[in-house]
Amino acid sequence: MIDPAFLGRREIAASDDMEHLGFVIGEQLEPGDLIVLTGPLGAGKTTLTRGIAEGLGVRGPVQSPTFVIARTHPSLVGGAPLVHVDAYRLGSAAELDDLDIDFARSVVVIEWGRQMAPAVADQWWDIEIERPVGGDDVADEDLDADAPRVLTITCVAE
Secondary structure: OOOHHHOEEEEEOOHHHHHHHHHHHHOOOOOOOEEEEEOOOOOOHHHHHHHHHHHHOEOOOOOOOOOOOEEEEOEOOOOOOEEEEEOOOOOOHHHHHHOOOOOOOOEEEEEOOOOOHHHHOOEEEEEEEEOOOOOOOOOHHHOOOOOOEEEEEEEEEO
């Protein structure tokens, strides 16, 4: 369970800071915890998950599960495994259920899973990541730059 002190908005200056925040969050997580990450491509969802994995003490490397949909990272310290899911290509919560994830015994991080979370949990941590997405003030080639991100962390209970 994430300390309620983490709730609210915070600015993250660089990717190293994003990974460090993930580490601190990961140290607090327990089996049955669900984290839902939302944000545009390149926002830092996988970077945050890398930090969570390190905080949990699971085997890496943590990479985006875009093409495999879900990756399980077993614990190296006798704790819960991390299941990292990319729900972008899933059409429904039923498809998420078809992955046969042990939500009760794992820590699960789902990218792009906001609409599916209510079907698999009564409570979860919702983390929205905002980053520059172009426009007059940001050139397209700067979208992947180590620019500040804004995270909004909420606890959702159904």
